[in-house]
Amino acid sequence: MPAPPREPGWKPNPSGLLAILLVVGVVVGVWFVSGGDPGTPTGSGSPPGFASTADDVDGGPDGGAASVPQSGEVDPETGLTWVSLDELPPEALATVELIADGGPFPEDEDGGTFYNREGILPDRQDGYYTEYTVPTPGSSDRGARRVVAGEPDELFWTADHYDSFERIIS
Template identity: 90%
Template structure:
C-alpha cells in the first residue's frame, strides 16, 4: 500500500543546503583522489599491495619482501635482475663498487646524468657509472652498472638504451 505524502505548508520552499553538502563532499573526495594520483584501474583494497607478502595464515604481516628477479620494482618501474643472472664481469664490477675501487677505466665513478630518463629523477651527481668489461672488446663496450644510494644498482647491457634494477 502506498501512502500519499502529507500536504506541504503554505510558503514552503525546498532547502538546497542538503544537496549542496552532498555535492561538496563528492567534490572533496574526487579532488583528493586526483591529487593522490588515483587511477580507476588501481584496486583500492582487499589485495596485497606490490612489494608485500601475505603470511601463511592469509593475513598481511606488512613486511616488505625481497625483490624477485623478473618482477617489476614498484619504485622505479624497472624489472629486477639477480646479479648471478648477469655476466660474471658485472659481479666483479659490483664488488669493486662496494670496495671503492680501483676501477679498470678512468671514467669509472664519473657522474651518470640520466639523460635518457630511465632511472628515477635525481639531482646531478646522484648517479655514478662503472664499466662492465666485455671480453674481446677493444674499448669500454656498452655494458655498465649505474649506482645511486647504497644497494641501488642498475644494469644496462646496451649503453643506456634499457635498464634493469640489480637485486643486491
C-alpha cells in the same frame, strides 16, 4: 709548566710526525667510509646496493613485512624489472664487488657522474648516480655494458649503453 730543556743538536723527528699524520688519515678515512659524513646521520657503513644486516633485507628484527624482490618482478619505485647478480655476466659481479670495495677501477671514467639524460632511471639531482664499466671480453674499448649506482641500495644494469636498464637485486 715550561717545556723541559732540550739537548743541544736536538731536531724534531720527521718520521714520528709522518706516523701521526698517517694514523690520523687512516682514522678519518675509516670514519668516512663507515658512514661518518658530517653532513648526514651515521649510516650502517654498507656501500650503496648492499644490505648490511638481515634486518635490512627482512624488514626488521621481528621479520617485518618487507619483501625481497624476485628476478623478473617489476620494481614499483622505478618501473624497471629486477635482475639478480647471478643472471648477469661474471664481469658484472666483479664490477659490483669493486664498487663495494671502493675500487680501484679499470677505467678512468669509472665512478664518474651518470646524468640520466635518457630519463629511464628515477629523476635525481646531478651527481646522484655514478657509472662503472663492465668489461666486455674481446672488446677493444669500454663496450656498452655498465652498472649505474645511486643511493641508498640502488644498482642498475645496462647491457646496451643506457638504452634500457634493469634494477639489480643486491
